[in-house]
Amino acid sequence: MIKAMFKAWASALLCVSLSVEVAASPTIRERTTDLRALLTDPARQWAANTTVSFPGSTNFENATERYSIFNQPTYTAAVSPGTEGDISKVINLAKSYNFPFLARAGGHGGANMSDFESGVSLDLSKFNSIVINSAAQTMTVGPGVHYRDIFDPLYNAGFYIQTGSCSCPSVIGVAIGGGVGRLMGKLGLTTDALQSVRLVGADGVVKTVSATSYPDLWWAIRGAGANYGVITSATFKIQPLSNNNGGNAFMLDFVLPAEKSLEYLNIIEKSFNPMPVNLAGIIVFNWNSTHNVSQVVSDWIFFGTEADARKTLAPILALNATFITATLPWNRIISVSGGGSDALNCVPNKLRNTFNLNLKTYSAAGWQQSFETLTDFLQKYPNGRGSQVILELFANNATAAVPSSETSWPWRDVRGFFQELFVYDTGDSVTAQGAATYGSQLRSQFAAYSGYSTPTVFVNYARGDERIEDVYGADKLPRLAQLKQKYDPNNLFAYGHPIPLSYP
Ligand SMILES: Cc1cc2nc3c(=O)[nH]c(=O)nc-3n(C[C@H](O)[C@H](O)[C@H](O)COP(=O)(O)OP(=O)(O)OC[C@H]3O[C@@H](n4cnc5c(N)ncnc54)[C@H](O)[C@@H]3O)c2cc1C
Ligand SMILES: *[C@@H]1O[C@H](CO)[C@@H](O)[C@H](O)[C@H]1NC(C)=O
Ligand SMILES: *[C@@H]1O[C@H](CO)[C@@H](O)[C@H](O)[C@H]1NC(C)=O
Ligand SMILES: *[C@@H]1O[C@H](CO)[C@@H](O)[C@H](O)[C@H]1NC(C)=O
Ligand SMILES: *[C@@H]1O[C@H](CO)[C@@H](O)[C@H](O)[C@H]1NC(C)=O
Ligand SMILES: *[C@@H]1O[C@H](CO)[C@@H](O)[C@H](O)[C@H]1NC(C)=O
Ligand SMILES: *[C@@H]1O[C@H](CO)[C@@H](O)[C@H](O)[C@H]1NC(C)=O
């Protein structure tokens, strides 16, 4: 019975079947020839473990694969370096020959990349080492390391760390844009655990960046880290499991029908506002394809004992619902919670069209309105019924305890995230149009309840059409732009959510 439910939840994202197509225009073909000659010239003297690949090969497919194919970049070549020296080589070649390149770690970036055309994927997947130093309580990872790769090694060594909510993005990719997640209340952002990084700059030179080495860059890369160089390793502070109930968390998952949504959302607004420091809730509005209705799905994680969890969650446990509960070790939280939906949520190469917002106010009225608007979309667009609205509700005690001036990450008062995820088949222009219309409408409706005076969204969740001030913060931009001018004057790192060379 539990199994059937898990399967059904997960199927929310299954109804999408797509294939990647990159149209080859004449200019693209011409550029391909140039890059192929340039990159395969023996004068390059690539290291033996560097791979150069082109369309039509598995190496190329792997080196350019992305989580979402919505507004994806187009590539004509990929370099998968085995050494930092070869990363420098790609950067220097790009500068000399003026071709676009894009560092790729986990491939989960959500920015609009459609202005990146016929470029080179600088695929960092070979930098996949994980070194845990138990005595120093640190972990050093390369950009090819995904969250799923660190759970068991860290846990088995007696440690844990704050992470994002899914297993598939790269640890470094998440960290350099902030890195929000369920442990924000206790430990802060993923970026707050950073101690130092190695970075190949736009000048091709390898630098150690930390509080004592390039401190200006150290400030910038913790929030806007994709703009200043290629990070080849990062060292994080890790926490002993013994500080946190032996690493055991309590999970409470359940589904509520639409009729109960407002009662439930009111309970959250009244009883979990502010969110208790050990608690995190992920609430999903989606479509129940068995009953053909919209519904509210919940996943609550409490870092502590079951007894304390039950006390804290009592207002929710008083609801008339079928609860699924479990005690989960830290390394199993992401794979088991939410009905095991992580595995399916992480399937790459699907069209995923997202509109997201930061939130700092908890408003049942705002959440309910978005549930009703989403329901309207789901009823009208049967081919978009894998679409969802996701509320991530996290405490922010440890996040807010770090002074804002410490990092470039601008939203230390944030207490949750509003995410719209539209999924439909490529070529389904009817549903695409519906998603575009409802997507913007839902976002502007909810922005009024977000607690911010403008629709803000941190960089990892930004779509690409937001005002730059609403992504990086107006107060951070002058310094970020000065540092961009200083460290990347040729604007080599110009895609995604680029920091301008001057601001204002
Ligand atoms: C399923 C899913 C779950 C997510 N969950 C969370 C979450 O819980 N918390 C959160 O904060 N974010 C989350 N995100 C957002 C995620 O953090 C960002 O999309 C992040 O940019 C992904 O990094 P990546 O390396 O996987 O992606 P990529 O597409 O490889 O990289 C994203 C951007 O960062 C640049 N970049 C990546 N690595 C490096 C590097 N080593 N040096 C320099 N530049 C680099 C790339 O050039 C690109 O511009 C999630 C995204 C998805 C799709
Ligand atoms: C569909 O709704 C029923 C009744 O609320 C619930 O028991 C079931 O788990 C739901 N299915 C999914 C896929 O969430
Ligand atoms: C490509 O990626 C797949 C899936 O991760 C893997 O099984 C395969 O070995 C990779 N191929 C190459 C050539 O690296
Ligand atoms: C690639 O080879 C060089 C030289 O042998 C080595 O130093 C480096 O660690 C290798 N890179 C990877 C990612 O294994
Ligand atoms: C993505 O960017 C391109 C080029 O900048 C633009 O034409 C397009 O409208 C953008 N797409 C979305 C969905 O914002
Ligand atoms: C609890 O919910 C079930 C099914 O949703 C319903 O049949 C039952 O009457 C409800 N009980 C109470 C006390 O509301
Ligand atoms: C589901 O609802 C749609 C209208 O929203 C209707 O066309 C369809 O027949 C329903 N399917 C089932 C199985 O009830």
Ligand SMILES: *[C@@H]1O[C@H](CO)[C@@H](O)[C@H](O)[C@H]1NC(C)=O
């Ligand atoms: C966490 O912060 C909230 C305010 O946002 C505060 O009310 C609460 O007491 C703090 N919790 C702890 C454990 O410090």
